[in-house]
Amino acid sequence: MRALARAITGLELPAVEKISEEQAKDPLQILIATILSARTQDATTHAASTRLFKAARTPRTLAKLPLTQIERLIYPVSFYRYKARYVKSCCEMLVSRFGGKVPSTMEELLMLPGVGRKTANLVLILGFKSPRNICVDTHVHRISNRLGWVKTTLPDETEQALYHATARRWWPYLNLYLVTWGQNVCRPVYPRCGDCVIRDECPRIGVLRTRRRGVD
Numbered sequence: 001m002r003a004l005a006r007a008i009t010g011l012e013l014p015a016v017e018k019i020s021e022e023q024a025k026d027p028l029q030i031l032i033a034t035i036l037s038a039r040t041q042d043a044t045t046h047a048a049s050t051r052l053f054k055a056a057r058t059p060r061t062l063a064k065l066p067l068t069q070i071e072r073l074i075y076p077v078s079f080y081r082y083k084a085r086y087v088k089s090c091c092e093m094l095v096s097r098f099g100g101k102v103p104s105t106m107e108e109l110l111m112l113p114g115v116g117r118k119t120a121n122l123v124l125i126l127g128f129k130s131p132r133n134i135c136v137d138t139h140v141h142r143i144s145n146r147l148g149w150v151k152t153t154l155p156d157e158t159e160q161a162l163y164h165a166t167a168r169r170w171w172p173y174l175n176l177y178l179v180t181w182g183q184n185v186c187r188p189v190y191p192r193c194g195d196c197v198i199r200d201e202c203p204r205i206g207v208l209r210t211r212r213r214g215v216d
């Protein structure tokens, strides 16, 4: 983890981390950006979140936006029609049930439409500075298995296994480090193992082919 912390310095941050830094760790913007980010490129997520929050900045004002306007603002994120519905109904529930504020517990976050453990964990880590959560997305799931830290088939299993397999002090950073590494080096296909700073520690479980050293 220390090697990764050094290696990611200067690399592009994942979209939600960038939004969190730009927006003073506002839990609402982290929540909505994470909903938009599923299966969507980072640059698209970032641009869509920026457009949406320019139009409305609070759960109350977001909930009042017509669905078609939300769709237009977040397009072209993938599944933008579904995600627009989630954004609207999520903000309606924030207003009706949580007094217009993003709740700060896993149980309450999971009640919100469109929110699963990945989103809830990221909101708790980035928006509420929780030291007790690990956020597992596809990159964290893949790399943890390649490294042999866990042996799992689903991201939710990976999250639970990582609580046992990793030191507590790294939990809030696992997502940032492994997502950044997954986007740049330990990619889904043809990982750049020859350029990887942790190649000597990595058994490369399940890796069949790698990209040649120095080739982007």
Ligand code: SF4
Pocket (backbone or CB within 6 Å): 143, 146, 147, 185, 186, 187, 191, 192, 193, 194, 196, 197, 198, 199, 202, 203, 204, 205, 207
């Ligand atoms: S050595 Fe290869 S498989 Fe292992 S972490 Fe690095 S890029 Fe990923």
